[in-house]
Amino acid sequence: MDTKTTEKTATSKTDEVAAGTSAEAAGTTRDAETAADAGTVEDTAAELLDEPGDEPDDDELDDEEAPSPEATGIGAAAAAVVSAALSAVALTGTWTGKVVAERETLIGQIKTSAGGTPAQQINEIYGDAWHSTALVNGVFALLAVIVGVLVLTLPRRPVRVRAVAVAGAVLGGLGLLLSVGTYFDLFLSLPTTGS
Numbered sequence: 001m002d003t004k005t006t007e008k009t010a011t012s013k014t015d016e017v018a019a020g021t022s023a024e025a026a027g028t029t030r031d032a033e034t035a036a037d038a039g040t041v042e043d044t045a046a047e048l049l050d051e052p053g054d055e056p057d058d059d060e061l062d063d064e065e066a067p068s069p070e071a072t073g074i075g076a077a078a079a080a081v082v083s084a085a086l087s088a089v090a091l092t093g094t095w096t097g098k099v100v101a102e103r104e105t106l107i108g109q110i111k112t113s114a115g116g117t118p119a120q121q122i123n124e125i126y127g128d129a130w131h132s133t134a135l136v137n138g139v140f141a142l143l144a145v146i147v148g149v150l151v152l153t154l155p156r157r158p159v160r161v162r163a164v165a166v167a168g169a170v171l172g173g174l175g176l177l178l179s180v181g182t183y184f185d186l187f188l189s190l191p192t193t194g195s
Contacts, residue, residue, distance in 0.1 A: 076154050077161045083148035083168025090141035090175030097136035101129040118193040127190045131183050138179030144172025 108124030116124070148169030152162060181187045 073158055073161060076151050076157050077164070079147055079151045080161050080164035080168060083144050083151060083172065084164055085168075086140050086144035086147065087168050087171035087175055090137045090144055090172060090179065093133065093137060094140060097133045100132040100136055104128040104132045122190055122193070130190075134179045134182035138176055138183065141172045141175030141179055144168050145176060148172055 105125055105128075108121070108126075108128055111124050112121045148165045148167075151157065151165035152169065157165075178187075
């Protein structure tokens with residue numbers, strides 16, 4: 001009976017040791033897998049986030065070319081804004097147009113001061129001034145149309161740039177139409193003296 005009890009105790013202890021060893025082996029395998037996964041995650045994180053040691057030198061940055069205005073679209077955007085501004089100026093009038101009109105008014109007064117018919121005075125003093133203003137505004141409108149169309153012909157421009165260029169070209173065309181109509185007295189004719 002003692003022998004059987006001793007054998008049972010020895011067998012149970014052997015089974016416990018074997019079970020403990022397999023549990024430790026399983027735990028070691030799990031720890032190794034966890035460590036391998038953690039190493040992989042750390043490597044991946046290090047690749048995604050540039051570590052301080054992986055930063056490029058200043059020499060490498062200097063060797064790279066800066067993006068050109070054509071690549072970034074800054075030139076086209078600026079030209080589109082210029083087109084829109086020129087068209088707004090053509091529709092509202094400019095300081096240059098005002099100065100030219102006043103100059104024509106002064107010249108008309110000088111020409112007719114020695115004597116002139118009322119029709120000549122109207123034509124020289126007012127008509128020439130109106131036509132000069134229309135001419136100056138027409139030049140600004142023509143420039144707006146040209147710049148807007150040039151921007152629209154450039155390839156691969158953002159939608160916002162194209163929208164501003166279209167607005168500049170359309171408003172410039174409207175300003176050109178109004179200037180031509182004013183220059184040739186299509187909308188309003190010069191007043192007459194009735195004689």
